[in-house]
Amino acid sequence: MAFITKSEDERDALTGAVVAAVVERQREVSESRWRFIGGALLRVALLALCGYVLWRVGTIVTTLIIAGVLASAAGALVEPLTRFRVPFLSPKTQRIAATVLVFVLLFGGLFLTVTVMVKPFQTEWAQLKTNWPRYQVALESWAVQAKVWYQGLSPDVKNFVDSLREKQAMPSPTAWLGNILGATLSWATHVVELILVPVLAFYFTVDGRALRSELLFFVPKGRLRSTMAILNESGQIMRSYIVAQFWLAVIAGVTVGVGLTLLGMPYALILGIIAGVTRAIPVIGPLLGGIPVVALSFLYGAQQGNPYLWVWVLVFFTVLHLVESKVIMPHFLGHHLHLHAVIILIALLVGGEFFGLMGMFLAAPLAALARVLIMHFFVIPRRRQERTARQVKEAMAKPPPANGTLKSGPLRLTTIEVSNGGRGALRLERALRADRETRRPSSGDAA
Template sequence: MIRSIEVWLKIIIVLSGIYILSKATPIYLPIIVSIILAFILNPMVDTLSQWQVKLLNRKLGRGIAILIAFTVTSLVIAITVTFIVVPFIHEFDNLVKNFPGILKRLQRLTIVIQERVETIAIAKQLPNVFEQLTSSVTTFSIDLVRKIINSILNFATGIVEMVIVPVLTYYFLKDWKYIKESTVNLFSQRSRKKINSVIEEMGSVISGYIRGQFLVCVVIGVLVFCGMYSFGVEYPLVLGLLAALTESIPIVGSIIGAVPAVLLAYTVEPALALKVIVYYIVINQIENQIFVPKIMGSVIDLHPIAIIISLLIGGQLFGIIGMIMAVPTAALLKVVLKHLWITEEDR
């Protein structure tokens, strides 16, 4: 009887927690940002905390290491805002203003191509194809960047959240072991070993994915910016940042990021568009053959079919954000399901 009451109490507590979390969606953003920052900064904090201070004859300590990491991060953010974000906003504003003119140039070039290949039956459909492709892709890209800019601005104006994020990040970095142990202790003695394994593996997967994806996005963004700038394609900073952002969408992200660059190059001349296509293909091959294996390794360990299905589900449920979160979420679910279904005897 007592055992039955305990089970029902646990069920009620879990359901109450799920209900509260479903109603408290505004708190998710600062928590998610804090967790991401904690995973990114953790290697730096681990290294700094092990430094030996000769004057004090002891190690630097985790608390001071976190403060140093925060200082370095603040400097990086300030430099990024000054030299990347501000010029990007100015360049993107110019792109929005000049967008009608870009569409007209694309239409004129399409008419020229139609006149040159009018003997081909498909030529009659070419203007419609280009018009639909241009409007859909460019609208998607601009809407994506606009949403990102609005999110950044809204985030920056949320003073409370700006205070909460560094505080949460500090405690995630400082007391992660305590938080993990406290969570594990909520379960029975028999289950603690398995729960601890699940948390450790989930932490390893998500930290590896976040740091690896962040580095891959930065590298791809820099390569695209340098390539578009050297080719003379307009708005290279916008294209570079768009490539970096869409890179976080597996499989289709690189294609989404490439299409606006190809269309902008096409407004100059078709030969330049061909060069841009070849350049993006080369980048994609370098990414798949060098960057991803070296940086990401086997962190996710998901079959391409599972990745595609998770992308479709994430996109259907939550749009672009869902597609970005789909793969790490699927990887975490795989860890949980593996530990739930595979018993010690099965291993």
């Protein structure tokens, strides 16, 4: 009879513990909902405030971003130089010397390239300015012929085309390119910011680690590991993207210049520079660089009695784009961005509208960085909560051992504390384990 009374007392105690745990769980779920709503409103307010601040100091932010990009490119060259220790130099002095050497080589190479190319560029530019009136006459003649052909169409087709032009909501490509050029020229007027870019890039390269340590001082300990992962992944994305785009631009510029020279096209240097600069813009860069080249080859070929020159130029650009996208780009860039082409196009349009060509160049890596932040702050925590909730559900569904014994050891579901509403379930699991331990047969019961 004493054994039965003891079992009933244990059952009542277990029932009370379960009821208390369930009530606690419901209270925590209600509190977690209000915390989620309040946190969401706070995030929206912070995002709006950050957007307003960035809009007010857009030029400064752009300067910092460009300096960071240049520092990432220089860091890819500085890091190998600092791996080998120099006995008579401290690590700080060696890093400063390596950074100075890299910047001297970069800007010296840029100055030497400009010096070598400025004379041929001036010659070709003068020839293009001299011959441009003839190209303009040919272009106007072609436009007149196209207008006559359009007037010969049926009225229904013309009305349909006119209605489409009147109802179009988006600006024309000419207006869009004009906005990009205007934003680029307006940003280029900030000479002070342009001068600060290499200075900031130098300090970022030399004291990047110290600056990161200073910033990590303000990060809570619970967020330190995730913040380090975000910084490392972001740095890898920027470094890979900058180095890849640089080599792709160089390869595209040299290949286009040599290819157009072999095809008999004039102004190969100017067109090669245009192709190299526009190639740095993802997705639509080859298209932006190929349109003026093909159009100029059409006008030049029509004047020189070679009407099929533009076809050969178009075939050349198509083959070059296929080789770049299928062979060269995967080798240099790999799959670090993890972005769909549509997302990149949207980012390019937004960047070009606000910051011109520089915004289009930086749009893809910034979109990739935004993806990294979203993954670490929203997607990964949500997946972790779902995984821990699934573990709790599986643990609750397991029946107690048939022999009445329980293996000793720590509780498996200690990671449940990362979930907002997991503490009540953890208490419930502890109560169940305590019940199983009380059900373990003792030596007195066995007797």
